[in-house]
Amino acid sequence: MKAWLKNNLANLLEYSGLNALKRWLRQNSVVVLTYHGVIPRDLIKNEEHLFEYRNVVTQEDFEKQIQFVRRHYIPLSLNELQEVIGGRRQKVCRPYILITFDDGFENNYKYAFPVLKKYGVVGHFFLTTDFMGSQKMLWTEEVNYRIMHTQKKRIELVIGGHRYEFPTGTVAQKEHASIRLRRILKLQRRPVIVEVLRELREQTPDVVLEALTPERYRFMSWDQIREMSRSGMIFGSHTTHHFLLNNLTAEEVAHTLAESKRVIEQETRETCNYFSYPNGEKENFSERDTRILMRLGYRFAFTQIPGFNEADFIPLRRYALYRINISHFMSLPIFKSIIAGTWIH
Ligand SMILES: [Zn+2]
Numbered sequence: 001m002k003a004w005l006k007n008n009l010a011n012l013l014e015y016s017g018l019n020a021l022k023r024w025l026r027q028n029s030v031v032v033l034t035y036h037g038v039i040p041r042d043l044i045k046n047e048e049h050l051f052e053y054r055n056v057v058t059q060e061d062f063e064k065q066i067q068f069v070r071r072h073y074i075p076l077s078l079n080e081l082q083e084v085i086g087g088r089r090q091k092v093c094r095p096y097i098l099i100t101f102d103d104g105f106e107n108n109y110k111y112a113f114p115v116l117k118k119y120g121v122v123g124h125f126f127l128t129t130d131f132m133g134s135q136k137m138l139w140t141e142e143v144n145y146r147i148m149h150t151q152k153k154r155i156e157l158v159i160g161g162h163r164y165e166f167p168t169g170t171v172a173q174k175e176h177a178s179i180r181l182r183r184i185l186k187l188q189r190r191p192v193i194v195e196v197l198r199e200l201r202e203q204t205p206d207v208v209l210e211a212l213t214p215e216r217y218r219f220m221s222w223d224q225i226r227e228m229s230r231s232g233m234i235f236g237s238h239t240t241h242h243f244l245l246n247n248l249t250a251e252e253v254a255h256t257l258a259e260s261k262r263v264i265e266q267e268t269r270e271t272c273n274y275f276s277y278p279n280g281e282k283e284n285f286s287e288r289d290t291r292i293l294m295r296l297g298y299r300f301a302f303t304q305i306p307g308f309n310e311a312d313f314i315p316l317r318r319y320a321l322y323r324i325n326i327s328h329f330m331s332l333p334i335f336k337s338i339i340a341g342t343w344i345h
Helices: 003-015 018-025 047-053 059-072 078-085 106-119 139-149 171-185 190-203 222-230 250-268 287-295 311-317 332-340
Strands: 029-035 037-039 056-058 096-103 123-127 154-159 162-167 234-237 274-276 300-302
Touching (some): 003 018, 003 332, 037 059, 047 139, 047 171, 059 096, 078 234, 106 123, 123 274, 139 171, 154 171, 162 171, 222 234, 234 250
Parallel strands (some): 029 096, 037 056, 274 300
């Protein structure tokens, strides 16, 4: 569908009152938004690689979104969620909303934090602790970056005993290869991923990671995290290394969940009770992981399964809460309709 037609349709949903009706019906729900990067529009230069910015929202759009949710929702901090579940908060006929960020990019500190402060909204930041203060790449992003930037016309990889070919001659082929390879790897064990990554590096020596755009790829420093923490922002774990929990053995899961929690608590001097699953789809975590989270004292965990959290059901789903991912390709009218639940992205 053409973009202008989509926008007009989405506008119709807002101005016809349908979104308002949905919000009224969801007044006992908690809507959780997921962001990754926030960057000013004029710093997003690399137009031909817009695909790499799919999880980046411009600072201008982010501010409009926060303004909107401030008016039509009740922004909440995770520390207040227990009161909502217990029915101890006075209701004002609007749904609750939680703003979350995955991974821990420095652009969150530079461009999202000032907006959150301006509107008095608490942000929740899930950190991949080994990466803080670095410009290393998360493995999923390295796979994507190498494929998008290599001059090679095809890549061949053996994964779990099977040989795969990935044509990478055109931008469309690269995007397809990136999605396909990451989809395959996300279901493998950690040693297989490490081996494929080594092989991919060998096959793409022309890709220079030193050329990384800092605005997009640099992670927050602990000093920046402490400053945000002092202003009331809340930090949770997103593992130490961003391997998906289904890539790991039970021992590895227990280790990464305990270690990331310990580091965050040591650096911020605040308890770390919250977790977001890397990738966060239903195949990326299981009962086993829920038990480990519980044992370690985590109180809530967030998936990337789209949906709305009905307050009465949160205690039953406290380790599998729904979230709505906000991406680069969302105009404001579509944003309004997606978070009202009248539009499926
Ligand atoms: Zn992540």
